Amino acid sequence: xxxxxxxxxxxxxxxxxxxxxxxxxEYASDYFYxxxxxxxxxxxxxxxMFPKGYGVEGLKFPLFVFLxxxxxxxxDNLMQLKYGAQLYMSEEARNYQSAVVIIPQCPESxxxxxxxxxxxxxxxxxENPEQxxxxxxxxxxxxxxxxxxxxxxxxxxxxxGKDMGAFGVLDLAARNPKMYSAVIAVSxxxxxxxxKKKKVPVRLYHGVEDRIVPIQYARDLEAVLKSNSNGSDLVxxxxxxxxxxxxMAISASxxxxxxxxKKKK
Numbered sequence: 001x002x003x004x005x006x007x008x009x010x011x012x013x014x015x016x017x018x019x020x021x022x023x024x025x026e027y028a029s030d031y032f033y034x035x036x037x038x039x040x041x042x043x044x045x046x047x048x049m050f051p052k053g054y055g056v057e058g059l060k061f062p063l064f065v066f067l068x069x070x071x072x073x074x075x076d077n078l079m080q081l082k083y084g085a086q087l088y089m090s091e092e093a094r095n096y097q098s099a100v101v102i103i104p105q106c107p108e109s110x111x112x113x114x115x116x117x118x119x120x121x122x123x124x125x126x127e128n129p130e131q132x133x134x135x136x137x138x139x140x141x142x143x144x145x146x147x148x149x150x151x152x153x154x155x156x157x158x159x160x161g162k163d164m165g166a167f168g169v170l171d172l173a174a175r176n177p178k179m180y181s182a183v184i185a186v187s188x189x190x191x192x193x194x195x196k197k198k199k200v201p202v203r204l205y206h207g208v209e210d211r212i213v214p215i216q217y218a219r220d221l222e223a224v225l226k227s228n229s230n231g232s233d234l235v236x237x238x239x240x241x242x243x244x245x246x247x248m249a250i251s252a253s254x255x256x257x258x259x260x261x262k263k264k265k
Contacts, residue, residue: 031049031085031088031094032047032048032049032081032085032101032103033047033048033049033050034046034047034077034078035047035048037104037137037140037141037144039136039137039140039141042133042137044104044105044134044137044138044141045075045077045104045105046077046080046102046103046104046105046141047077047078047080047081047085047102047103047104047105048100048101048102048103049088049094049100049101050100051094051098051099051100052094052095052098053098054100054151055151057150059151060149060150060151060152060153061098061099061100061151061152061153062098062099062100062152062153062156062157062158062181062260063099063100063102063142063145063146063152063153063154063156063157063158064097064099064100064101064102064158064160065101065102065103065104065138065142065157065158065159065160065169066080066083066084066087066101066102066103066160066161066162066165067104067106067112067138067159067160067161067162067164067165067166067168067169068080068082068083068084068103068105068106068161068162068163068164068165069083069162069163069164069165070111070163070164072105072106073105073106073107073108073110073111074105074107074108075105075107075108076105077105078105079105080103080104080105080106081103083162083246084103084160084162085103086250087160087250087256088101093256096256097256097260099156099158099260100145100151100152102141102142102145104134104137104138104141106134106164107134110132110133110134111132111134111164111167111168112132112134112135112138112161112164112165112167112168112169112171113129113132113135113164113167113168113170113171113190114126114129114130114131114132115129115167121211121212122211122212122213122214123189123212123213123217125189125190125191125217126191127191127193127194129171131171131175135168135171135172138168138172139172139175139176142157142179143179146179154264155181155263155264155265156181156260156262156263156264157179157180157181157264158180158181158182158183158184158259158260158262159172159173159180159182159183159184160183160184160185160186160259161183161184161185161186161188162186162187162188162246163186163187163188163242163246164188165188166185166186166187166188166189167185167188167189167190168188169183169184169185169188170183170185170188170189170190170194170195170202171190171194173195173198173200173202174190174194174195174198177195177198177199177200178199178200178264180200180264181200181201181262181263181264182200182201182202182203182258182259182262183200183201183202183203184202184203184205184249184255184258184259185202185203185204185205186204186205186206186245186246186249187205187206187207187210187212187213187242187243187245187246188213189204189206189213189217189218189221190221192220192221192223192224193224195221195224195225195228196224196227196228197228198228199228199230200230201230201231201232201262202225202232203232203233203234203235203258203259204218204221204222204225204232204233204234204235205234205235205237205245205248205249205252206218206234206235206236206237206245207236207237207240207241207242207244207245207248208236208237208238208239208240209239209240209241210240210241210242210245211241211242212242213242215236218234218236219234221234222234231262235249235252237249
């Protein structure tokens with residue numbers, strides 16, 4: 001009987017967790033409109049949230065782009081809200097850090113950046129990777145919104161990425177650093193030489209116990225970022241593994257503040 005109760009409790013907990021997640025995604029989708037962007041015959045699905053006052057003459061807003069991790073890839077144009085939308089779920093956040101928010105979804109067959117993954121799941125970085133098809137389209141999508149200069153403050157364009165998305169935002173910053181005002185990468189890195197002498201500020205959040213992307217990768221990258229003298233830094237979380245760093249990062253009191261205070265000159 002005790003075993004049956006334990007099994008029943010486990011099933012109920014799982015059901016509640018799934019329901020909560022579904023409700024959060026449904027709630028987020030009320031604010032994030034589903035769109036598609038086409039470039040050279042390819043289509044990228046994305047969600048966009050417009051702030052209050054968007055379209056009012058004379059008002060301009062920052063552009064905030066979030067790139068998700070591997071598990072959120074697909075074509076439903078919904079799964080990518082699982083983590084990215086967390087940053088804008090509350091009305092307080094939407095008012096305090098008012099911005100045009102874009103959350104694209106990477107197709108299952110592609111990635112935000114190219115890197116090698118070994119059999120044990122660990123990462124090997126590439127020194128000069130080819131840009132992925134999805135990354136190219138994201139870049140074009142960002143440029144598309146930036147052209148709306150009467151609505152977008154082009155001096156305040158921000159990138160945030162989690163896991164695979166962290167590799168993606170760093171890759172975008174390395175390719176076109178003058179385009180972005182600041183970048184946050186959680187549990188992701190890039191070959192350090194690719195960001196040498198680049199002026200875009202970067203903050204890394206990383207778990208010390210990360211076995212997928214070892215902390216030494218982040219420390220090596222931090223050394224190069226610090227040499228750029230642009231306010232870049234690394235925030236380490238002790239006793240934290242790869243999958244746990246995101247919640248730790250967004251719980252930091254200055255996560256969004258650090259990002260939004262940066263502005264291109």
